[in-house]
Amino acid sequence: MADHSLMDMSWDDFDEHRDPRPDNNEFDAIVDRAISRRGFLGGALAFGSGAAVFGTGLLSSTSAARAEGTGFDFTPIDTATDFDIHVPEGFQWKPLVRWGDALWSEAEGAFSADTGVSVDMSSKVFGENTDGMELFDVDGKQVIAVNSEYVNPKINLPADREGTPKNADEVRMLQNFQGVTVMEVAGSGASFEVVKDSPLNRRIDHNTQMTMDGPVAGTDFVKTNTDPEGMSPKGTLNNCGSGRTLWGTYLTCEENFNGYFGTTEVAQDQKPVELPEGFSRYGIGGKGRYAYEVFDERFDISKEPNEPHRHGWIVEIDPANPDSTPVKHTALGRFKHENAAMTQTADGRIVVYMGDDERGEFMYKYVSNGTWAEGQSTDGLLSDGTLYVAKFNDDMTGEWLALTPETTGMEIADLLVHARMAGSKVGATTMDRPEWIAVNPVKVEAYCALTNNKNRGVKPNAGGDETPVGGPNPRETNHYGQIVRWRPEREDHGAAAFTWDLYVMAGNPTVYDNAYAGSDNVTPGNMFNSPDGMIFDSKGMLWIQTDGNYKNEGDFEGQGNNQMLVGNTETGEIARFMTGPYGCEITGMCWSLDKKTAFVGIQHPGGSWPDGAGKPRSSVIAVWREDGAAFG
Ligand code: FEO
Ligand code: CA
Ligand code: CA
Ligand code: CA
Numbered sequence: 001m002a003d004h005s006l007m008d009m010s011w012d013d014f015d016e017h018r019d020p021r022p023d024n025n026e027f028d029a030i031v032d033r034a035i036s037r038r039g040f041l042g043g044a045l046a047f048g049s050g051a052a053v054f055g056t057g058l059l060s061s062t063s064a065a066r067a068e069g070t071g072f073d074f075t076p077i078d079t080a081t082d083f084d085i086h087v088p089e090g091f092q093w094k095p096l097v098r099w100g101d102a103l104w105s106e107a108e109g110a111f112s113a114d115t116g117v118s119v120d121m122s123s124k125v126f127g128e129n130t131d132g133m134e135l136f137d138v139d140g141k142q143v144i145a146v147n148s149e150y151v152n153p154k155i156n157l158p159a160d161r162e163g164t165p166k167n168a169d170e171v172r173m174l175q176n177f178q179g180v181t182v183m184e185v186a187g188s189g190a191s192f193e194v195v196k197d198s199p200l201n202r203r204i205d206h207n208t209q210m211t212m213d214g215p216v217a218g219t220d221f222v223k224t225n226t227d228p229e230g231m232s233p234k235g236t237l238n239n240c241g242s243g244r245t246l247w248g249t250y251l252t253c254e255e256n257f258n259g260y261f262g263t264t265e266v267a268q269d270q271k272p273v274e275l276p277e278g279f280s281r282y283g284i285g286g287k288g289r290y291a292y293e294v295f296d297e298r299f300d301i302s303k304e305p306n307e308p309h310r311h312g313w314i315v316e317i318d319p320a321n322p323d324s325t326p327v328k329h330t331a332l333g334r335f336k337h338e339n340a341a342m343t344q345t346a347d348g349r350i351v352v353y354m355g356d357d358e359r360g361e362f363m364y365k366y367v368s369n370g371t372w373a374e375g376q377s378t379d380g381l382l383s384d385g386t387l388y389v390a391k392f393n394d395d396m397t398g399e400w401l402a403l404t405p406e407t408t409g410m411e412i413a414d415l416l417v418h419a420r421m422a423g424s425k426v427g428a429t430t431m432d433r434p435e436w437i438a439v440n441p442v443k444v445e446a447y448c449a450l451t452n453n454k455n456r457g458v459k460p461n462a463g464g465d466e467t468p469v470g471g472p473n474p475r476e477t478n479h480y481g482q483i484v485r486w487r488p489e490r491e492d493h494g495a496a497a498f499t500w501d502l503y504v505m506a507g508n509p510t511v512y513d514n515a516y517a518g519s520d521n522v523t524p525g526n527m528f529n530s531p532d533g534m535i536f537d538s539k540g541m542l543w544i545q546t547d548g549n550y551k552n553e554g555d556f557e558g559q560g561n562n563q564m565l566v567g568n569t570e571t572g573e574i575a576r577f578m579t580g581p582y583g584c585e586i587t588g589m590c591w592s593l594d595k596k597t598a599f600v601g602i603q604h605p606g607g608s609w610p611d612g613a614g615k616p617r618s619s620v621i622a623v624w625r626e627d628g629a630a631f632g
Contacts, residue, residue: 076575079560113614122176132242145250147239175206189624206235214330233310241339253337257311262288265302333419345494355434360461392471442540537632547585
């Protein structure tokens with residue numbers, strides 16, 4: 001077993017396990033209200049019968065799993081604690097592309113198990129720490145756009161650097177391993193491969209030229225020494241979850257962008273004397289995570305104090321045009337974006353649901369002013385609209401609060417750059433770290449994974465808002481997470497009002513018999529912690545990916561490695577489909593055009609996965625059915 005302590009470096013800092021707490025009836029009462037066994041499903045459906053069925057072991061045989069009503073066309077699998085991937089009987093998998101694999105022939109063999117990739121080749125290979133991804137049909141070619149969220153310098157750099165770059169070339173190498181890869185893929189099941197040298201292949205990294213639109217573009221907030229017009233930012237940072245537009249472009253979501261900035265003005269571990277407004281709420285200041293600021297002035301906030309305002313946005317990329325300039329859409333707000341889930345209002349306006357993944361931050365919705373239908377112009381759809389923030393009430397209603405100069409007292413550019421402060425001003429609900437949002441394709445409703453929150457009910461958020469338990473965040477010191485779902489009034493994603501319930505509250509029923517056991521659809525046979533990635537398939541099944549504690553002990557005993565489950569959102573049932581190698585999180589998923597192959601992201605694996613020797617390599621894997629049938 002290799003040293004997997006290197007791998008405990010996800011940007012998503014989850015809770016370490018806690019001591020079991022005694023039963024507490026107060027929690028049960030709070031939680032009963034939130035998961036509402038009566039709920040808006042109008043019965044015991046979501047948390048009653050499905051869970052009871054699950055507990056009997058009915059799903060333990062293939063024929064039973066395929067029984068009418070469960071919706072699961074596979075036999076659920078057990079947890080695992082090893083350095084391998086497991087999928088159900090009748091399915092197979094293989095790595096499609098690993099960190100360091102060539103996208104162009106010239107980089108063939110660029111990766112060495114001992115030394116990784118050279119600086120020269122670092123822009124010609126697949127990036128590290130894969131995350132959100134989407135597959136596009138480009139004139140019949142299958143093209144995947146996929147994020148590389150961050151790097152592990154202890155693995156990327158020569159061992160004697162001890163995880164810190166020592167010159168500008170090494171910084172450039174780390175920058176090259178992150179961002180977005182656009183790559184053509186071809187084949188079927190076991191034969192799927194990246195098409196090397198495809199004219200559609202592209203790497204977008206921390207130095208790629210971008211542009212901006214929306215109310216913040218060209219304002220003083222985003223002017224820098226090298227871009228006095230404030231229109232031409234470089235690079236997209238910490239690309240976490242994904243989204244896709246209805247018109248076939250990719251949305252990459254900038255999450256923990258703050259960590260790349262630092263200052264050389266004072267000692268590295270101190271904050272500079274004066275920080276611009278908002279830096280503390282966004283966690284900017286002090287020492288950069290990868291010492292970029294030492295070798296690249298753009299990341300030194302004492303020299304370029306506005307550079308951090310140019311990151312933390314949703315960025316649109318055209319996968320069909322490798323020469324296109326990515327666009328940062330400032331109308332959608334600046335925060336630690338997880339993903340972007342696009343749908344439409346009843347009258348055809350564009351809706352984008354977005355989470356801000358930090359303890360005690362908010363959930364957002366953007367609504368365009370213009371409408372769109374197939375074949376129409378997309379101009380202005382992501383630059384001219386209104387940003388809303390979610391307020392959840394304990395009575396299972398909620399509303400979207402508009403963030404405007406009138407409601408916030410802030411200028412429009414200011415409230416978009418500082419969306420968090422604008423949300424606080426209007427009284428948005430502090431959440432348990434909103435990760436992915438997914439819109440049900442067969443029903444007017446959406447889901448958000450609230451991954452966990454060790455501060456809930458204990459500490460305020462970074463901006464000083466109190467974070468009491470309540471609404472869809474019903475547990476103090478919530479280390480298991482939950483998934484909230486909402487249904488907009490009048491079945492219209494444009495409505496201001498909605499009703500909500502919890503689809504699932506994760507927990508451990510073998511350790512607790514209170515709220516920390518989870519909702520009724522959580523059983524010893526399907527339990528998990530820290531839901532994160534969520535992707536609906538075309539039939540309305542919800543694929544749930546976890547990024548949580550994989551130590552398999554204490555509160556997490558019996559939960560094993562991070563995993564991917566499938567949820568039937570009608571019955572509430574949840575079944576485990578995949579387990580990842582020890583140390584990893586599972587994040588990002590898309591399907592081939594024929595739905596016969598699924599592509600799944602394995603981020604920060606441990607050991608020497610998947611090669612069995614040398615450095616661990618984050619990878620996108622392909623999963624298919626042995627009988628060649630479509631799934632998803
Ligand atoms: Fe990059 Fe919140 O996950
Ligand atoms: Ca992660
Ligand atoms: Ca996470
Ligand atoms: Ca995530």
